[in-house]
Amino acid sequence: MALYITDECINCDVCEPECPNNAISPGEEIYEIDPMLCTECVGHYDEPQCQQVCPVDCIPKDPNHEESKEELMRKYEIITGAA
Known part of the structure; x- marks a missing residue:
């Protein structure tokens, strides 16, 4: 399951650099998470x-x-080329 950012986001900028898959980016009003790149780490x-x-x-x-964990691991393998 991917994660998402709710509208309680205060745009503090701490989440974006922590994402190892670069799934987090600034949106129009708050940060957003790309579900195609999010593997929940x-x-x-x-x-x-x-x-x-x-x-x-948030x-x-x-x-x-x-x-599932297995689907997230497979997504990780595809994203990182570890497959």
């Missing part, structure tokens, strides 16, 4: 790094992009 870290650094806790799982 599977393959890189044990926990999603953006959630760890977010001071307002990065939940996206119910519109449900994926």
Whole structure:
């Protein structure tokens, strides 16, 4: 399951550099997460790094992009070329 950023985002800029897949970018009003690139840090870290650094806790799982750990690992392998 990919993550997403809610409208509680305060644009503090701490999440974007923490994303190992470059899935986070500035949107029109708040930061956004590309669900095609988000692996919840599977393959890189044990926990999603953006959630760890977010001071307002506004990065939940996206119910519109449900994926198993195996699917997230496969996405990681494709993105990084580790397949």
